[in-house]
Amino acid sequence: MTHRVVDELPEQHGKQIRRFGLIWRIAHLCFALSVMLLILTGMSVFYSETTWAPFIMQMFGGPKAAGIVHRTSAAIMLGIFFLHLIGVTTNIVRNWKTFKFFGPDSLIPNWQDILDIFRMFKWFLGKGPRPVFDRWTYWEKFDYWAVFWGMGIIGSSGMMLAFPNVTASFLPGWAFNVAMIVHGEEAFLAAVFLFTVHFFNNHFRPDKLPPPDVVMFTGSVPMDEFKREHTAQYNRLIQSGDLKKHLVDTPPRALTLGSKILGLTLIAIGLTLLVLVIIGFVG
Amino acid sequence: MKRIPGSIKLVVITFYCLAGLFALIQTDAFAKDASTQQGKAQQLSKLDNATCLGCHELSNGSLHVSGAKSESGQPHGISQEKFVKSVHNEMQCVTCHKEITDASSPHKLGPGPKPDCVACHLELWETAKKENLTNEKARLGVVVRNVETYKNSFHARPNADDKTRVNAACDDCHNTHIFSVPPQGTTRRTDWHLTIPMVCGENCHADQLEEYAESIHGKNVLEMRNLKAADCTDCHTSHSITSTLKNTFKLSITENCGTCHTENLDTYRDTYHGQVNKLGYGYTAKCYDCHGSHGILSPSDPKSKVHPNNRLKTCQKCHKEATQGFVTFSPHANTSSFERYPQVWIVSRFMWSLLAGVFIFFWLHTGLWWYREAQDRKARKVHPERRKESK
Numbered sequence: 001m002t003h004r005v006v007d008e009l010p011e012q013h014g015k016q017i018r019r020f021g022l023i024w025r026i027a028h029l030c031f032a033l034s035v036m037l038l039i040l041t042g043m044s045v046f047y048s049e050t051t052w053a054p055f056i057m058q059m060f061g062g063p064k065a066a067g068i069v070h071r072t073s074a075a076i077m078l079g080i081f082f083l084h085l086i087g088v089t090t091n092i093v094r095n096w097k098t099f100k101f102f103g104p105d106s107l108i109p110n111w112q113d114i115l116d117i118f119r120m121f122k123w124f125l126g127k128g129p130r131p132v133f134d135r136w137t138y139w140e141k142f143d144y145w146a147v148f149w150g151m152g153i154i155g156s157s158g159m160m161l162a163f164p165n166v167t168a169s170f171l172p173g174w175a176f177n178v179a180m181i182v183h184g185e186e187a188f189l190a191a192v193f194l195f196t197v198h199f200f201n202n203h204f205r206p207d208k209l210p211p212p213d214v215v216m217f218t219g220s221v222p223m224d225e226f227k228r229e230h231t232a233q234y235n236r237l238i239q240s241g242d243l244k245k246h247l248v249d250t251p252p253r254a255l256t257l258g259s260k261i262l263g264l265t266l267i268a269i270g271l272t273l274l275v276l277v278i279i280g281f282v283g
Numbered sequence: 284m285k286r287i288p289g290s291i292k293l294v295v296i297t298f299y300c301l302a303g304l305f306a307l308i309q310t311d312a313f314a315k316d317a318s319t320q321q322g323k324a325q326q327l328s329k330l331d332n333a334t335c336l337g338c339h340e341l342s343n344g345s346l347h348v349s350g351a352k353s354e355s356g357q358p359h360g361i362s363q364e365k366f367v368k369s370v371h372n373e374m375q376c377v378t379c380h381k382e383i384t385d386a387s388s389p390h391k392l393g394p395g396p397k398p399d400c401v402a403c404h405l406e407l408w409e410t411a412k413k414e415n416l417t418n419e420k421a422r423l424g425v426v427v428r429n430v431e432t433y434k435n436s437f438h439a440r441p442n443a444d445d446k447t448r449v450n451a452a453c454d455d456c457h458n459t460h461i462f463s464v465p466p467q468g469t470t471r472r473t474d475w476h477l478t479i480p481m482v483c484g485e486n487c488h489a490d491q492l493e494e495y496a497e498s499i500h501g502k503n504v505l506e507m508r509n510l511k512a513a514d515c516t517d518c519h520t521s522h523s524i525t526s527t528l529k530n531t532f533k534l535s536i537t538e539n540c541g542t543c544h545t546e547n548l549d550t551y552r553d554t555y556h557g558q559v560n561k562l563g564y565g566y567t568a569k570c571y572d573c574h575g576s577h578g579i580l581s582p583s584d585p586k587s588k589v590h591p592n593n594r595l596k597t598c599q600k601c602h603k604e605a606t607q608g609f610v611t612f613s614p615h616a617n618t619s620s621f622e623r624y625p626q627v628w629i630v631s632r633f634m635w636s637l638l639a640g641v642f643i644f645f646w647l648h649t650g651l652w653w654y655r656e657a658q659d660r661k662a663r664k665v666h667p668e669r670r671k672e673s674k
Binding site for chain 1: 552553554555557559561563564604610611613626630634635641645646651652653656657659
């Protein structure tokens with residue numbers, strides 16, 4: 001990415017735009033690590049007939065130990081998810097009078113997102129200009145809400161399977177059959193989606209090369225990238241004069257370097273998991 | 284062992300047979316006079332088969348040779364009729380019974396070793412390999428491989444009661460004097476196959492045989508002569524037989540049942556029970572944990588362990604706190620039968636549609652995006668001024 005001088009705001013050298021607060025970044029990292037452990041332990045069972053699966057099982061010390069890792073990771077993930085729910089609810093309640101549910105700072109899908117999808121496809125096909133986005137693009141909103149769906153589906157089916165005696169005390173036996181299918185298929189969906197679509201959108205499209213994009217670890221983006229990726233928000237903030245509120249110091253070099261190493265490591269693990277899943281799917 | 288040309292063998296065999304027949308007539312004629320017979324046997328300097336059969340022939344009623352007693356109190360009876368049909372019919376008794384050096388009764392045992400199937404068969408195979416006849420004599424290779432697997436088997440281990448013996452030696456299962464596996468597809472083969480439960484059960488595993496005889500497998504094999512039903516070796520294997528407590532057994536048993544019950548193995552592998560088993564751990568439920576083993580019955584049989592009335596009790600063997608819903612769980616459900624598993628059928632189709640929908644949309648999105656963004660970047664390299672336009 002070429003570094004471009006932000007000529008409109010010469011005084012903002014050494015500054016970046018804040019996109020994710022510390023808690024969100026920690027939550028994302030915990031999510032990433034726990035989901036990878038969940039995929040590794042879960043897919044070893046799901047694809048037990050592959051040659052790699054018994055090897056992974058031995059590494060964990062057997063299915064019982066892997067099961068504990070799986071459940072612990074699930075607990076971390078669900079814990080973060082519920083803490084996030086509490087945080088978001090508190091925030092909305094606190095700002096009830098000013099919070100715009102369908103405004104640009106909200107993650108709730110709105111009419112603009114539908115239009116953006118159509119405009120994006122028009123651009124793909126060379127029939128229109130590249131659309132510009134506000135704070136949250138529709139694919140980012142999808143990533144956010146996909147977790148809700150995933151948590152609901154994988155979480156609830158996982159709980160049913162983790163506590164079979166409770167499940168079977170009020171549900172018929174086919175609930176287990178259904179839970180098995182839902183849990184496995186949804187996990188496959190989540191894993192493949194994360195390591196193809198999510199990785200591509202954020203790390204592998206031509207404008208993002210070379211990977212990784214470290215915004216989820218440093219929390220802020222350079223001004224030129226912000227202007228390019230979130231042009232509508234940039235324009236809005238310039239007009240309202242609120243841009244300064246979002247300015248933060250450029251992260252120290254050590255943090256950026258550390259974030260890059262962490263990012264590349266997670267991407268490498270993710271792609272390895274993707275290969276394992278593909279082997280299982282094809283084999 | 285030396286190799287003898289076939290034609291000479293034929294002559295020798297014919298000679299032995301005639302000699303045997305002659306000996307039989309002789310022994311028959313003088314059966315009542317044991318001392319005369321003994322004297323005659325001693326006169327024969329050659330220890331050929333005819334000489335041996337003179338006393339050991341099963342059918343001629345001459346087994347009560349004075350003093351000629353085996354451990355069971357009888358001389359070992361050999362049916363010549365069956366022996367000549369066996370795979371060992373060209374062999375001399377003393378080739379294996381090297382410790383027998385005279386025709387006296389009782390034998391004065393010589394320094395030679397007792398019959399050793401393994402040593403002889405290993406030697407035969409080595410010879411075949413040296414002579415590049417491994418293809419022609421492939422069967423000898425099978426025997427050697429069976430010997431190897433046998434050596435690691437439970438049967439090859441010293442018997443708990445009598446440490447000088449193994450649990451089961453070759454001739455405990457294979458009657459060496461009449462051993463011959465008939466060609467596949469023949470009625471003799473069927474007869475031979477159907478003897479397996481008796482071979483295992485009659486002398487050693489009597490309790491298991493009794494239980495097996497009442498099972499759906501046993502009734503099919505023993506009463507209906509149905510070869511498709513499992514006998515002992517189908518589940519336990521033959522030469523590589525192990526203790527059922529071993530992990531290797533717990534892993535292979537599911538595969539062994541699955542060679543016949545293929546669909547059930549497939550659906551078992553879709554459950555956590557089967558997945559853990561496939562990963563190499565024997566502690567989750569295997570076929571016999573739910574269905575029973577030797578006494579296995581049809582699931583529709585009210586006495587079956589998996590009959591709905593008995594199912595909860597069966598689940599509770601492992602899932603101590605199992606509740607009512609366990610009874611209606613389908614451990615062998617599939618996604619293809621709406622009639623049998625409607626909920627599974629519906630949910631699986633919903634999930635597949637969801638996956639297909641998400642991936643079709645987003646991969647299309649991704650592919651087109653990649654293409655367009657790359658095109659735009661190429662254009663910017665050629666015409667850098669267009670960067671502003673593209674924003």
